[in-house]
Amino acid sequence: MRREHWRGIIEAYRHLLPIDPQTPVITLFEGNTPLVASRTVGSRIKRDVWFKVEGANPTGSFKDRGMTVAVSRAMQASSRGVICASTGNTAASASAYAARAGLPCVVIVPAGGVAAGKLVQTLAHGATVVAVDGTFDQAGALTRKAAVQFDLTSVNSINPDRIHGQQTVAWEICDTMGEAPDLVALPVGNAGNITALWQGFQAYHGRDVIHRLPRLIGMQAAGAAPLVEGRVIPEPRTLASAIRIGNPASWQKAVDAAKASGGVFHAVDDSEILEAQRLLAEEEGVFAEPASAAGLAGVMRLWAMNRLPPGETVVVVLTGHGLKDADAWSARLPLPARVPPTSEAVAAAIEQAGHSERGR
Numbered sequence: 001m002r003r004e005h006w007r008g009i010i011e012a013y014r015h016l017l018p019i020d021p022q023t024p025v026i027t028l029f030e031g032n033t034p035l036v037a038s039r040t041v042g043s044r045i046k047r048d049v050w051f052k053v054e055g056a057n058p059t060g061s062f063k064d065r066g067m068t069v070a071v072s073r074a075m076q077a078s079s080r081g082v083i084c085a086s087t088g089n090t091a092a093s094a095s096a097y098a099a100r101a102g103l104p105c106v107v108i109v110p111a112g113g114v115a116a117g118k119l120v121q122t123l124a125h126g127a128t129v130v131a132v133d134g135t136f137d138q139a140g141a142l143t144r145k146a147a148v149q150f151d152l153t154s155v156n157s158i159n160p161d162r163i164h165g166q167q168t169v170a171w172e173i174c175d176t177m178g179e180a181p182d183l184v185a186l187p188v189g190n191a192g193n194i195t196a197l198w199q200g201f202q203a204y205h206g207r208d209v210i211h212r213l214p215r216l217i218g219m220q221a222a223g224a225a226p227l228v229e230g231r232v233i234p235e236p237r238t239l240a241s242a243i244r245i246g247n248p249a250s251w252q253k254a255v256d257a258a259k260a261s262g263g264v265f266h267a268v269d270d271s272e273i274l275e276a277q278r279l280l281a282e283e284e285g286v287f288a289e290p291a292s293a294a295g296l297a298g299v300m301r302l303w304a305m306n307r308l309p310p311g312e313t314v315v316v317v318l319t320g321h322g323l324k325d326a327d328a329w330s331a332r333l334p335l336p337a338r339v340p341p342t343s344e345a346v347a348a349a350i351e352q353a354g355h356s357e358r359g360r
């Protein structure tokens with residue numbers, strides 16, 4: 001029997017998106033990502049915790065949801081090509097969808113500020129990459145200028161089509177759970193995703209698909225927390241390079257979303273981010289990149305501060321795959337033991353790691 005297969009977020013949510021019958025759908029079948037119940041973290045903090053694994057999207061991050069809409073609409077408008085500034089994931093996604101559409105793609109990144117895996121993806125998809133000696137925020141301003149100068153469509157999250165597509169993460173969460181959760185935690189960088197999530201939950205609420213709205217908790221890295229500190233951070237610092245942003249483009253919309261939902265912004269230290277990443281990988285079986293783990297780090301912190309009401313359902317959005325930023329792990333991991341090719345040597349190495357042989 002042939003099974004109906006998933007055909008991407010545009011086909012799934014066409015009636016709620018700015019798509020008409022003439023729009024050429026550029027898709028890699030993004031979306032429909034796993035919503036996985038926590039194995040250990042939830043029972044540890046005595047809350048019903050779920051992970052929305054956005055690293056399972058085609059290019060390994062949530063950006064694909066907005067990109068399929070933005071690139072499809074760019075094609076419909078006979079765009080000459082697309083351009084974005086990026087801390088890595090937008091670049092990887094834009095270049096993949098542009099390749100799929102047969103459109104040129106230009107990416108402007110902060111030099112040295114993008115994880116190797118993301119840069120490899122972007123180059124592999126054939127994008128023109130310009131690395132500027134500056135911050136992401138400077139790359140953003142230069143991108144806006146270059147978009148006009150070269151008549152390219154900007155596919156950063158200031159493009160409303162990106163936001164439209166990214167709402168689908170909220171819709172999928174509700175469609176799977178049958179209702180909105182109490183709380184959604186997610187990392188915040190340029191603040192497009194939190195803006196989109198709120199818009200998505202509100203849209204479902206307005207259509208009576210859900211009957212309550214969740215609180216949105218936006219997590220920033222302590223050295224790059226403009227929304228927590230209420231000021232631009234000229235030189236943001238954190239090992240979570242995806243959210244190393246000091247002046248978010250959707251600042252006001254994000255502040256409005258957090259406030260209207262009854263949520264807040266929090267800052268978490270890099271050490272808390274790494275610990276959350278370790279928990280996810282070792283105990284939950286989910287490999288998320290550091291920025292992604294910031295959402296869980298924040299939930300753990302709120303719980304430790306007694307600010308997580310009991311009995312709540314918490315969804316943590318894990319925005320990107322851990323393989324994208326392997327360096328963030330490899331620095332912390334011991335290299336595997338190298339032994340001669342004998343079963344004695346292999347057994348000794350296994351025993352040394354704490355395993356015992358059968359019958360012993």
Ligand SMILES: Cc1ncc(COP(=O)(O)O)c(C=O)c1O
Pocket residue numbers: 061087088089090157187188189190191192193194242243289291292319320
């Ligand atoms: C993995 C990851 N998480 C979170 C974010 C932050 O998303 P936003 O910029 O929409 O706030 C980004 C942005 O690049 C990202 O790549």
